[in-house]
Amino acid sequence: MEHTQDNPASQQPPSSEAAGQPSAAENVAAPGEGGNAGAAPDAALAEAQAKIAELNESFLRAKAETENVRRRAAEDISKARKFAIESFAEHLLPVLDSLEAALADTSGDAAKLREGVELTLRQLSSAMEKGRVTVVNPVGEKFDPHQHQAISMVPAEQEPNTVVSVLQKGYVIADRVLRPALVTVAAPK
Numbered sequence: 001m002e003h004t005q006d007n008p009a010s011q012q013p014p015s016s017e018a019a020g021q022p023s024a025a026e027n028v029a030a031p032g033e034g035g036n037a038g039a040a041p042d043a044a045l046a047e048a049q050a051k052i053a054e055l056n057e058s059f060l061r062a063k064a065e066t067e068n069v070r071r072r073a074a075e076d077i078s079k080a081r082k083f084a085i086e087s088f089a090e091h092l093l094p095v096l097d098s099l100e101a102a103l104a105d106t107s108g109d110a111a112k113l114r115e116g117v118e119l120t121l122r123q124l125s126s127a128m129e130k131g132r133v134t135v136v137n138p139v140g141e142k143f144d145p146h147q148h149q150a151i152s153m154v155p156a157e158q159e160p161n162t163v164v165s166v167l168q169k170g171y172v173i174a175d176r177v178l179r180p181a182l183v184t185v186a187a188p189k
Helices: 038-083 086-104 112-129
Strands: 134-138 148-154 164-167 170-173 176-179 182-186
Touching: 086 112, 112 134, 148 164
Parallel strands: 148 182
Antiparallel strands: 134 170, 164 182, 170 176
C-alpha cells in the first residue's frame, strides 16, 4: 500500500477549484483582462468627476453672470438717479430763455413786460404739466388732510369741512404731494 502523504500535491487542502468555485486569485482580475469588476468603479469615478467639473463650471458661469447683472443694475440705478430730472429740465429750458429775454429787454414798456411774464407763466405751467406736476386748487371740495393744510376754520354758507378759500396752491406729482394747499375750511354750524 502506498501512502499518499509523500506526494506534496496530495498534502494540500482541497482547493475551491476542485469544488467548482473560482479561486481568490481568479476573482481579482487584472485591469484590462476579461473581468469588469475593476473597470466599472474606475469608469463611474471618472464619470462622476467629469460631472462635478461640469457642474462646477456651470456654477462659476452662473455666479459670474449674476455678478454682471447685479453690476449693470447698479449702474442703471445710478444713471437713473443722476439723470432722472433730465426730462423735466428740458421742459424748463424755454422758461429760462424767456426770463433771460425779459431781463435783457430795455424798452421799459410795462404792457410788453406783462405780456412776456404771462407767456413765461404759460410756458412754466406747460413744463410742470409735462413733468406730471399738477396744481391742487380745492375750492369747494371736501377737506382732505392728505392734500390740504387747514390754516383756520371760518363761518361759511358751505357744508362743514369744505374748503372755503385757498391761500396758497398745492402741488402733486404723480399722486404724491409736493406741497399741500394752504386752505381755510368751513366751520361746523
